[in-house]
Amino acid sequence: MNNTMSDLIKNYIQGRADTRLEKLDKDAQKKESPEQVENLAKQRLDEAAKYGVNAWLSDAAIRAKQISFATHPPKFTHSDAKGSSVYIADSKQAWPYLCTATLQAPAIDVVGNAAALDVAGLLQLAVGGVTLANQLAQDDVSSLQPFTSDEAQLAEWLQGFKLALSVKELRSHALAKQLYFPVASDSYHLISPLFSSALAQALHERIVASRYSEDAKAVRKLKREEKFSEQITVDYLNVAVQTYGGTKPQNISLLNSGRRGQAFLLSCRPPVWDKKAKPPADKKDAFWREYSWRTRRISRVFKEYLLSIKELDSTKPRRDRRAAFVDDLIESLLQFAAEIQQLGEQEEFRCWSALSQLSKAEQLWLDPWRGQWDAAFKADYAAKDWQSDVANQFASWLNFKLMDDKLLMKDVEHKVWSKTLEEKLVRLRFDLGVGQEEIA
Incomplete structure (x- = not known):
């Protein structure tokens, strides 16, 4: 040595x-x-x-x-x-x-x-x-x-x-x-508390590696191309940068000079707790108001896209992108609905839809566990065509969100939106009706 x-x-x-x-x-x-x-x-x-x-x-x-x-x-x-x-x-x-x-x-x-x-x-x-x-x-x-x-x-x-x-x-x-x-x-x-340059260096090296290393770049490239990778991407959110030494970082220390005077700061804000979930039972349109808030960005971008291609010819790539926007909205809808459906398992929310102002179709869709204690509700769930009613409500909601002086939504669009959702609701009927088929 x-x-x-x-x-x-x-x-x-x-x-x-x-x-x-x-x-x-x-x-x-x-x-x-x-x-x-x-x-x-x-x-x-x-x-x-x-x-x-x-x-x-x-x-x-x-x-x-x-x-x-x-x-x-x-x-x-x-x-x-x-x-x-x-x-x-x-x-x-x-x-x-x-x-x-x-x-x-x-x-x-x-x-x-x-x-x-x-x-x-x-x-x-x-x-x-x-x-x-x-x-x-x-x-x-x-x-x-x-x-x-x-x-x-x-x-x-x-x-x-x-x-x-x-x-x-x-x-x-x-x-x-x-x-x-x-x-x-x-x-x-x-x-006399002192700044830890050693700790700042360790944090700097880890964050820089997660952003700019060759492995990180390769994994992000695969992610953008929607290809599989055994490696995972690592992101540090809400990172701030504090600089030391101005134009002469070497006057502070050697490591500070190597970092070009930069030190990363992680967010120390307390967590923002999600409000306690509760079913949308207070108003008739409570479900759709909350859904509108959740999907405000998607619906806004979708509307901007439709306005941008309004005068252009209909091509397959444009139709595919339009369909992708609708799929995103429907996935968000089904996810939101699943969160509400799970509330029915909790004793405090048992049969919550019975006292709500929701339509019958919305009650059957969002509160499937109610059928375990309400025989009439269980029969309606099995017999009624509530999927088409929910799909029509979604189509009306989407037409309203996309309506503009330069973008008129008509029955043709309403039919497309409705059919797309109804097909998925029918395929998911067993999952959405969890608890119904288990009751003899």
Whole structure:
């Protein structure tokens, strides 16, 4: 592992050297005077010397004190907060709620001088899940030994790099949040809550993966094409975005810079409880008023579509789309009806339709359980053609919803809507009449 880590260190420094020297070479190509070219050539030699592994490590060890590893940087609270950062290592304790300590592998953030963030990149080099910072924290300098034979210099590197791993001075700041929390009648704790960059990073990675990963894109493509997939789509609803650092997110922390200053916020609003379901028994048109509210978007879009094709020729794709709108409305109707039918199983709503103002057909349709206690109702359910009456009511409702000065709904449309629903009601008669056939 050590040899491999040493190779990573060497490659990391070489990569930074290549980036810097490539920029100088491009600048040299733009210069015309011999003096300018000579100056850039000298500067290139000086820069190349700085990026010698031994020289760079010595400089990095000196600059390491300018940064700190953290899971809770103070600058998320206020960009000028000078308080201490807090680093929470992996916790083996079981927590009953979500917090930084519950993360199995919390991301480690880096705060301090943005010009020294390259040192953080070095310390976060990892092999097999073990970082260079982990090794140095255990006073293990074997990964650095290939770059010097001077034990004193090796000790200086260790001491310098370890300054990035420890809190220099534990203190809060006037711009940090502070809470006085009473613990007794005459004493209190002064608590300074800090933003968890580690938790924000974990949430950011999960949401970004659910939206933009190749797997997520492939699954959503199959969903749009209405094709089967063993994978599921994951969506995070009502997500807000808070930004930190303005145009310089790197001044807040390293992870914040990687997130471009963005942090996702999940909705913490309390749940909106559905009102207790009750049968539509208070008014004659109670069922259809509630159904109109539930399907207001579908009926509005359907009407807009019919108006848009009013002057166009009738084609199969247009007829199919019109039929799809009707199917959506009918599915919503049957779902709403099923919710009401289930209420009849509850003792408090037993035979609720007997006292309602609904038409006889609506009573037979929406309260099938009533037949278990009402023999006359059971006979009417079996004998009467209530499906056609319900279908006609639906057709009249739909014609009314679609009626417009430029869109006249006539008997032809009424017949189509009615026939479409009636066919489905007849096919579903056994399910809609649950309890009727079971009674001898």
